[in-house]
Amino acid sequence: MKIKSITLNHFRGATRPLTIPFDVRKKFTLIYGENGTGKSSIVDALEFLFDQKRNSAFLSVNSKSTTPEVKITDEAGHEYTTGSTIPEKVAILRRSFMSELCTQSASDFYAFFQEFLDLSQFQKSEQNLQKLTKTLNRKCTDLLTEIKDLSLEIEDIYRQHISAELAHPLDDAKEYAKREMKTQFSIQREVNLLLSRHSQLQNLLAQRSGILSQLQAKSSELKQIAKSLDVRLISLLKLLDEATQIIQADESTPTKCPVCEQVIKKDEVLASLARRKKEIAEIKSLNTKKEQLEESRKRLNLQQTNFEQQIKELISQPLEITELTQHALDIKPESSWEEIAKALKDWEPNIAILNERKDNLESVLDIFSQIKSKVSKLGKLEKEFKTTHLCYRKAENLVNILKNTRHAYVQKLLNSLTGTICGFYEQMHSGEGISTIKLSLKENQNKSLEVLADFYGKTNVKPKDYYSEAHLDSLALSIFLAVSKAQNKKILILDDILTSLDLPHLQRILTQLKQLIGNNTFSQIILTTHIERLRNECKFRGSGSYDVIELKPWAINTGIFPKQQFQTLLDELNEALSNPQIDKNELALKASLQLDSVLSLLCEVYHLPLAYGKEKHTLGEYLVAINKKLKKQLKVIIPNEGEEPLEELIQKCYDYSWIRNEYAHINLKAEVSESEVHSFALDVKALSEVLFCQQCGTYITKHNKQKGIRSCPNECKKLEPVELV
Secondary structure (H helix, E strand, O other): OOEEEEEEEOEOOEOOOEEEEOOOOOOEEEEEOOOOOOHHHHHHHHHHHHOOOOOHHHEOOOOOOOOOEEEEEEOOOOEEEOOOOOOOOEEEEEHHHHHHHOOOOHHHHHHHHHHHHOOHHHHHHHHHHHHHHHHHHHHHHHHHHHHHHHHHHHHHHHHHHOOOOOOOHHHHHHHHHHHHHHHHHHHHHHHHHHHHHHHHHHHHHHHHHHHHHHHHHHHHHHHHHHHHOOHHHHHHHHHHHHHHHHHHHOOOOOOEOOOOOOEOOHHHHHHHHHHHHHHOHHHHHHHHHHHHHHHHHHHHHHHHHHHHHHHHHHHHOOOOOOOOHHHOOOOOOOOOHHHHHHHHHHHOHHHHHHHHHHHHHHHHHHHHHHHHHHHHHHHHHHHHHHHHHHHHHHHHHHHHHHHHHHHHHHHHHHHHHHHHHHHHHHHHOOOOOOOOEEEEEOOOOOOOEEEEEEEOOEEEEOHHHHOOHHHHHHHHHHHHHHHHHHOOOOEEEEEOOOOOOOHHHHHHHHHHHHHHHHOOOOOEEEEEEOOHHHHHHHHHOOOOOEEEEEEEEEEOOOEEEEOOOOOOHHHHHHHHHHOOOOOHHHHHHHHHHHHHHHHHHHHHHOOOOOOOOOOOOEHHHHHHHOOHHHHHHOEEEEOOOEEEEOHHHHHHHHOOOOOOOEOOOOOOOOOOOHHHHHHHHHHHHHHHHHHEEOOOOEEOOEEEOOOOEEEOOOOOOEEEOOOOO
16 A cells, blocks of 8 residues: 545645645655745644544644545545544654654653563463462451461460460360360250259150059049949840841831841830830940050050160160269169169269359350361361462462563563564664664563663673764664564555754664665655755655655645655756746855855765764865866766766866855855856856756766666766775
């Protein structure tokens, strides 16, 4: 993807709708303009769109709209506006960020690399593990507090109720609970058993006595019934019942007696039988009651036998009396019922004693139970603490392992990145011996990274302590390019980043950026600048590989305004020469600017010793650099047309004595005629047109080492010598 055009409306400096086209045939676009022409507004718009950065200040000052509008169109005609998903990865470097990158804190420096490092999974796992570690640590602390509080409770109970003079109250309480609890519970069991055995025997004896009384009463009642009961009448009653049933069932006529078979009167006989049965009904009731009494006595006898059996079993069961021998319930199995009852009666004074002992034991055992319960809980807490603390230590070890793994992983990525950074920096500062750069994670600091370098014998120093502003800027650019390359960013946007660099370094950086485009590291680079020489370098000496967009001065009514037609300095000089009314000052100024550009070009081509750190140079400085020997050798060859020596053309431009101040400008205070200025301008034009190829639109700067020539891109013109010997 390449950006073909960008459209702004209501956006910062774009107070009027603006569309800036890009030449997509060229991968490198230079946006040139003085300060305040709107370069930053264009970069803000790209950042607004690509990075989704929103800022109310982006709205232009005279806008009646509430929303700034930005749209880009790519080479395929696809349009992207706010909220669109843009397929390409874009890297944007602002001057303000670049100047701070190598001087900011280790944590802020690390933040720049976060997207490249992509530690989201590491960080998520580490955060979860750290959260677990904190939870376990907090639980261990809570358990220790609970263990401590519970231990103090146990000690207080033991001191208050058991013993106040102990060297190790907690250990003594634990030991006491183990040793004494068993004994005291054994005594309590014996007391309860003795009291229960006595109570059981008494109850059983009382129940036996009650049953015996019931048996005696029932026997007496049976004797009384026996005296009144006539057995024969019982048999007769039975016989009368049977006779009544037979006669009632006999349906024959006449009815006969079932015994003698004589004819009888059925109704009279049945009436007689009923009367007779009524007379002996009381005997029947007595007989029923007798049967019930006999059944009841039978059950009582069985109960008596069971109670007596239980009593014998209780007496025969041995009691393990160990602590209470003086209160033993001693009854022999062969003892009579009277002896058993007497023994229980004689033992009754022990009941009060044992009940008192029982109450005391319950009070003591309640304390023991508290100690035992708390000791048991303490043991569980100590076990839980041991398990939790083990988990905490393991989690802590895992956190350290994960940290070390992350640290090693990050350092490995940084080491791989360092080689690229050093390569870029060495290309920018070739032969200066300061290209050993290291990216190092700070020990024991999370998300902290510092950049270190070697500087003339000093190792691992911070560049901000030793490097100049220009070197820090180029280092920041090297880091930014390396990270953007590693992240596979395809569109590179650089906003006015080269202000601190001199011309040789600017040229190296331009060469480097062209290489990155040439090898498809980036598909498009957009560079903004206010450096005129950089504009000239790209426009006039870039072999046609740069798309140069120049912005006019900004005004609120016109907004950002690109120049419709790009004019070279030579174009401007020709325009001034064609003006019928000569403006001496303007013509001298344009001629001197063009002369400075041409002489600077020759110095750069042949790497002549010129003070590149200066923004402007005098004609005398150029005269020293381009000496007599070189002037004699310089010539331009036009294939099939001949050659043009440059010595005379250069010398003519040198012969104007009033051109001696900075930047080859005229001395405006000198008395110079219009004709002399006009002659000077014509001489500059003649020299420039020989060195400039109109067909290629650039100067003769391209060095083809394979062919051994220096020419314009299409080899329309060639410059000799190719190199200085």
